[in-house]
Amino acid sequence: MTGVRKAAIIGGGVIGGGWAARFALNGWEVRVFDPDPEAERKIGEVLANARRALPGLGNVALPEEGPIRFCDSLAEAVEGVTWVQESVPERLDLKHRIYGHLMAVLPEGALVGSSTSGFKPSELQEGQARAGAIMVAHPFNPVYLLPLVELVSSGASAPEDIVRAQEILRDIGMYPLHIKAEIDAHIADRLLEAVWREALWLVKDGVATTEEIDEAIRMGFGLRWAQMGLFETYRIAGGEAGMAHFIAQFGPCLEWPWTKLMDVPELTDELIEKIAAQSDAQSGAHSIRELERIRDTNLVGIMRRLRWEDWGAGKVIREGDAAREADAGLVRHVDDVKDLSKPVLTQSRAVPLEWLDYNGHMTESRYLEAFADATDRLMEMIGCDLAYIEAGGSYFTAETHIRHLDEAKAGERFDIRTQVLVGEGKKLHLYHEMWAGERLCATGEHFLLHVDLKTRRSAPPAPELEVALGKLARAHAALPRPEAAGKVGRLS
Numbered sequence: 001m002t003g004v005r006k007a008a009i010i011g012g013g014v015i016g017g018g019w020a021a022r023f024a025l026n027g028w029e030v031r032v033f034d035p036d037p038e039a040e041r042k043i044g045e046v047l048a049n050a051r052r053a054l055p056g057l058g059n060v061a062l063p064e065e066g067p068i069r070f071c072d073s074l075a076e077a078v079e080g081v082t083w084v085q086e087s088v089p090e091r092l093d094l095k096h097r098i099y100g101h102l103m104a105v106l107p108e109g110a111l112v113g114s115s116t117s118g119f120k121p122s123e124l125q126e127g128q129a130r131a132g133a134i135m136v137a138h139p140f141n142p143v144y145l146l147p148l149v150e151l152v153s154s155g156a157s158a159p160e161d162i163v164r165a166q167e168i169l170r171d172i173g174m175y176p177l178h179i180k181a182e183i184d185a186h187i188a189d190r191l192l193e194a195v196w197r198e199a200l201w202l203v204k205d206g207v208a209t210t211e212e213i214d215e216a217i218r219m220g221f222g223l224r225w226a227q228m229g230l231f232e233t234y235r236i237a238g239g240e241a242g243m244a245h246f247i248a249q250f251g252p253c254l255e256w257p258w259t260k261l262m263d264v265p266e267l268t269d270e271l272i273e274k275i276a277a278q279s280d281a282q283s284g285a286h287s288i289r290e291l292e293r294i295r296d297t298n299l300v301g302i303m304r305r306l307r308w309e310d311w312g313a314g315k316v317i318r319e320g321d322a323a324r325e326a327d328a329g330l331v332r333h334v335d336d337v338k339d340l341s342k343p344v345l346t347q348s349r350a351v352p353l354e355w356l357d358y359n360g361h362m363t364e365s366r367y368l369e370a371f372a373d374a375t376d377r378l379m380e381m382i383g384c385d386l387a388y389i390e391a392g393g394s395y396f397t398a399e400t401h402i403r404h405l406d407e408a409k410a411g412e413r414f415d416i417r418t419q420v421l422v423g424e425g426k427k428l429h430l431y432h433e434m435w436a437g438e439r440l441c442a443t444g445e446h447f448l449l450h451v452d453l454k455t456r457r458s459a460p461p462a463p464e465l466e467v468a469l470g471k472l473a474r475a476h477a478a479l480p481r482p483e484a485a486g487k488v489g490r491l492s
């Protein structure tokens, strides 16, 4: 994205704090306006959780974190920004009042996204100067991890502004789903409201506790929804005959009294106390921040698996990785390496949450994963890419020696630089160094053999691969041989 990367967050509560973290961790300069004297502390805590979870979500480092400044006035907060995210409480009169002040100081060309869960953009725009600048940008908690943002526009917004809004939201790793029809609660909250109503009835009627309802979701259909949604899941449930058969079988149930959807349980004090007491019994052993960390760890695990599969939310993470590669200094071919006289950058990323162990640092098996990814990148750089492998040539690793020299923590950025010790004929001998800033955390020495995938035996590489590898190997031959190369180290 080109242009100024500076955003104002108006209202820094649960959602505004998540937005502040997402913008800052994606390199944006952030200004926050919130009269709550506790806002800075609260955002600091959200930011700490976000720093632990977000940087390691993808496989390519995020840009350097942008600064967050807390401002005393709306005017100060929006000075020079291109995006304003309003996240004040869900009251139309309050949002209107804020827009009234905002429009007087909003920089030319800046856009305003509202986090509103339910108001339509034309309701937000009523009576506002520059109404078209206001759109709904409805996120999902935790805003710093979940990609969906429902971007709802009214006819008042210029098409080019809608495109610009999408570009900005993509720049911070989000998936802007543009909804052209204005309805109360957009798409997702309309669906969530249906489930929420049913759950309230189930508790009120004494059918189930809050915990039993959560088990009914997280042990079953919740897991399906995370990766296939509703329609794709039910298509499979129709068996080989697919969706039409599913509807033929379950369509009649729609006439049966399966749902209480149109009735709303009255939120009496008694019902609220019942729900709150059950929720305390279910989850009260953990603080909210602890629950957030448990949630984030689980989400990162699920989303990184989806990234591996290039599926659903994982596709968005992959696209973000691809967009950041060049800025992180990563290249895909040896011809694009600027300086061949140094070990080449083969990884630039952060420690994912799922890589931690009981000692609170990156676990040993993940060092092999990180170095294996570095080897894969180097193979790709010399032309051993997927097309080459499909054509029948590849490398097999024959020997590995890893040294663990320093700790790496959740969310911590690291780079791997790779030196080719031998790159000749069938032989590929690599030496990786993993650096977290100035600290050398680990080294990995790997010996690989080029193979013919049909015979599964070692064989010489294709000539063009040999040329690319030779270029790197000749340049690295001038580098000093790493002291630890070829040694057993502390065991000896």
Ligand SMILES: NC(=O)C1=CN([C@@H]2O[C@H](COP(=O)(O)OP(=O)(O)OC[C@H]3O[C@@H](n4cnc5c(N)ncnc54)[C@H](O)[C@@H]3O)[C@@H](O)[C@H]2O)C=CC1
Pocket: 010, 011, 012, 013, 014, 015, 016, 033, 034, 035, 036, 039, 086, 087, 088, 089, 090, 091, 098, 115, 116, 117, 118, 138, 139, 140, 141
């Ligand atoms: N909590 C949730 O799960 C979600 C909420 N939303 C939406 O996000 C918006 C904010 O909700 P939450 O963050 O949950 O509320 P919240 O109550 O946690 O935060 C609201 C913040 O706005 C601040 N505020 C109040 N008046 C202000 C003013 N005049 N100027 C600047 N700041 C002011 C408050 O001090 C508070 O920090 C709402 O529109 C809500 O519908 C959207 C997605 C999910």
Ligand SMILES: C[N+](C)(C)CC(=O)CC(=O)[O-]
Pocket: 116, 117, 139, 140, 141, 189, 192
């Ligand atoms: C409960 N809620 C309506 C505020 C929920 C949302 O708007 C989105 C979410 O994060 O679930």
